[in-house]
Every structure is written in structure tokens, then in C-alpha cells.
Amino acid sequence: MIIQNGCGILMIKIIRAFIPFFLFGVMCIAGNIIFIFFLITQLYRLSVVTYISRDIVMLAWKFFLWLVKHFKWINYPKINIDIKDKGCLIIANHPSLLDAVFLIAHLRHSNCVVKKELRNNIFLYPAVKCSRYIINEFNEEFLNKCINVLQKKENLIIFPEGTRTVDKINMHKGASYIAVYGAEKIIPFYITIEPKCLGKYDKWYNLPENINYNIIPLKEIYLNDFEPDTAASLRVRHLHSFIKSIYENYNKL
Numbered sequence: 001m002i003i004q005n006g007c008g009i010l011m012i013k014i015i016r017a018f019i020p021f022f023l024f025g026v027m028c029i030a031g032n033i034i035f036i037f038f039l040i041t042q043l044y045r046l047s048v049v050t051y052i053s054r055d056i057v058m059l060a061w062k063f064f065l066w067l068v069k070h071f072k073w074i075n076y077p078k079i080n081i082d083i084k085d086k087g088c089l090i091i092a093n094h095p096s097l098l099d100a101v102f103l104i105a106h107l108r109h110s111n112c113v114v115k116k117e118l119r120n121n122i123f124l125y126p127a128v129k130c131s132r133y134i135i136n137e138f139n140e141e142f143l144n145k146c147i148n149v150l151q152k153k154e155n156l157i158i159f160p161e162g163t164r165t166v167d168k169i170n171m172h173k174g175a176s177y178i179a180v181y182g183a184e185k186i187i188p189f190y191i192t193i194e195p196k197c198l199g200k201y202d203k204w205y206n207l208p209e210n211i212n213y214n215i216i217p218l219k220e221i222y223l224n225d226f227e228p229d230t231a232a233s234l235r236v237r238h239l240h241s242f243i244k245s246i247y248e249n250y251n252k253l
Helices: 002-040 047-070 099-106 116-120 125-130 140-151 174-182 232-251
Strands: 088-092 111-115 134-136 156-158 185-194 211-217
Touching (some): 047 099, 047 125, 088 099, 088 174, 099 185, 099 211, 116 134, 140 156, 140 174
Antiparallel strands (some): 185 211
16 A cells, blocks of 8 residues: 555656646747758858747747746746846856756847757757857867857856756856956856755656745856956966855855
8 A cells, every 4th residue: 555655646746747848848849840940941040040049949938937837836036137238157056957947038149058968859959059059068169169159249158067066066167267268247146946856866757846946146247357467377267266155155055
């Protein structure tokens, strides 16, 4: 009887978690009709189509977040992110699977660094390609692409940890390098999720009943004011230490 009850609870959890992921898949398939057309016709090479693609992704994610909140799968306060400046590097810690979804849904026309595994994702890669999101290759070419888009006055979303947070926030130096050589300012966010779930090693179906997200803006960093007379290599190192301290200190609160 105990085993049967345990199996029943597990099945309910799987079904409950499957519904939003199923809806996500349906949305991707619908969107891919447009994105594949852009790819086949080579229209995705036009800047105006790039921004149209990013708008489609933004609206789709907004609808997805509204849907899961409406059905009480996740809870989050009203998010007001209004970035009027250009050439900004937008960074955040990365505690869960949906962090990029929240930021892309609220930052219109922003570029975004995405993991290289998305090249093999038939649901997401057409949108990634058409939106010209940057694949994280962990090499010099990747760094140059990021610097280039910032110098062209695009805003760029990046998660400096490179992957989802496991035990503690562990920022890599690449984001600081990109900022020093390309950005006008850094706009940091601190993302919380309670209880902890949707992490790197969490089962996608093992979700608590009430998931609470919060996106907290932190103090912006103006690059022109950050050690302007220091050599670039030292600025990268000092900026990296400064960003690490911001998140470590906030994480202790």
C-alpha cells in the first residue's frame, strides 16, 4: 500500500510538471513555423528580422510565465525592468532552469549568451539562430562576439557562472573581460528561487507545490568610472573580484 501511494504521488508530480513543459513544446513548434521560414529564406540575416525574432521570443516567454503563474505553478512579484541605455552587460546568478526566461521576457531586443548544447535542440535552436543569440564556446572568438555586440550598442544578457549554480555562486572572469572591453555599464540582478528546485542536477518533475521567484536589481556599475586609469588586464581582475564580492555579500543576507 505504501509503495502504491508513493507511486501515485510520483505520477501526480510528473503530470503536474509535464503540463508546463508540454505547453512550452507546443509554443516552440508554433514559433518554429515562423523561424524556419526566416532561416530558409535567409531573412534572418536582416537586422529588422533579428529584432522581430527577439520580439517573438520575448512575447512567447511572457505568455509562458503568465500561464504558469495563472495555474499557480510558480509565483513571482511584478517585474519592472526598464533599461533605456544601450551597450549594457546584463548579468545575474543562475540558480535555476528558468532564469534566462525571466530576463529575456522582460528585456526587449537584448542579445543573450546561450549554452552550446542548444545547437542540438530542435525546439529552441531555430529561435536562437534567428535572434542571433551568441553560443557560449568558451574561446576567444566567443569573447570577441560578445564585445562586438556591445560596441554596436546592443544590450547583452550573460550568466557569468556559465552554468546553473550548484552549491555556491561561482563567477567566471569572462564576463568582466567582456565588460571592460565592450560595455558602457553592467546591470546586475540577483535571482532567488524558493524552495530550491530546477537546478543543474534536479529532476525536472520533482517540483514543490509553491515555487517562488524574485528578480532583484543590484547597483549598476559604470565602466567609465571603474578604475579608468588602470591597465585593462588589471581592471578585468579587479572588476571580477568586485562582482564576486557583490554576489557573495548579497548571498549572505
